[in-house]
Amino acid sequence: MTTPDQRKQPKTTVDLVVDGATIVTMDPQNRVITHGAMAVDHGGILAIGPRDSILDSYTGKDWLSLDGDIVMPGLINCHTHIPMAVMRGVADDMALGKWLFEYVFPAENSLTLDRFQTGAEISLAEMIASGTTCFADMYYFQHELAHVVARAGVRAVLAASYKDLPSPDFPSADAALEGARRFIMDFHGHELITPALGPHSTYTLASEPLRKTAALAEETGALVLVHASETSGEVKMAMEKHGASPIEVLRRTGLLTPQSVLAHCVKVTQAEMETIAAAGASVAHCPDSNMKLASGIAPVTAMKRAGVRVVIGTDGPVSNNDQDMFAELRSAALVAKAADEDPEALPAMDVLRMATIEAARALHMDSRTGSLEPGKRADFIVVDIHRPHLQPFTNVFSHLAYSARGSDVSFTFVNGRRLYERGEFRTIDWERLEARAKTAWADLKKAIPVPWEKPPATPA
Ligand SMILES: [Zn+2]
Incomplete structure (x- = not known):
């Protein structure tokens, strides 16, 4: 040879x-x-x-x-909340309300910045080991976490998530928006980190902060990551709060643009799909999370037919419970066939494109990543x-x-x-991280019920 x-x-x-x-x-x-x-x-x-x-x-x-x-x-995960890995397995097999109010929120409120960083690093290790090279994340302390992500060497779009209620990192949506402006300025032009805006959703935010988000996105060109129409309960809450569906609220407040990546869109009407397509916004489909939380099945093939760019996300590690994009794209392909009762729905090539080049387009990174071509990173x-x-x-x-x-x-x-x-x-000290994960869990379980440590006997 x-x-x-x-x-x-x-x-x-x-x-x-x-x-x-x-x-x-x-x-x-x-x-x-x-x-x-x-x-x-x-x-x-x-x-x-x-x-x-x-x-x-x-x-x-x-x-x-x-x-x-x-x-x-490398695969691109278009919707996740990486620090939540520190809470993996704390709440399964229960309704969304109980999941949020008895487990996720108390657990989040008990976390220190160090614990958020531990969770983020666990996810970064998981993503690196399972072939994800880029991800879009909305959660807390993103300015601080950006350094952790950059140190691990992974490409990311990061957005601090905010609601009308206080978040662990900001007391109000206005403070979070100011923080986002600083984050966007500090990381402008960074090789790996793309700072973005992360309004949590239309059911947790009033119209004013949504409009301010749209204005800041227009001024800075930043991407907007937002949850939209994940469940029928969310659509109902948006109707009560705004008198309109989540998609309509996003449209009215100026947040349906090519810069927006809408997570979920399980409960969208045909007219809304056409509105999303006309606006040029992308949708991050998270099939495993939607199945696990019993949210329903997003009408992916109908959205694609309407001209919507649909990409794939895992959602956070508490509602999935992993961030393996190979598992996710397989779920996307299978659940589309089951939902449509059509074996030709979402073929192999489509899901692979959704997790690579289409994802790069949704994140406005297709000149840099998403395919292997000369001139790209x-x-x-x-x-x-x-x-x-x-x-x-x-x-x-x-x-x-x-x-x-x-x-x-x-x-x-x-x-x-x-x-x-x-x-x-090569960029993560796994032994040390595993020890930190153990300590984090020992602390965390003081804040939430852990009934599974004494499981009830299964009747014979
Ligand atoms: Zn999410």
């Missing part, structure tokens, strides 16, 4: 050559390059193509030799195809949508930086 050094000269030396991969580009032609290679330099993709042509032109300071494994764009993952559930290796899109798991990810790179390699984290 010819080694890289024996090939003809001259060659350009780059930071990294990825060699011998099945490259799933997710480019406009959805090209798959078997026996492919990729040249990465200064954190970006310089060239991509058949192995022979790339190796004729490039040599790498660092070399990643693969045995036909899949190299694909090198945000990619390696999926180990040498697993029983991925053999025989026949249809790459089918395998990625229906058979692959987050645990098949063997390498994760963001901006050309190696964050994860065969079970080892």
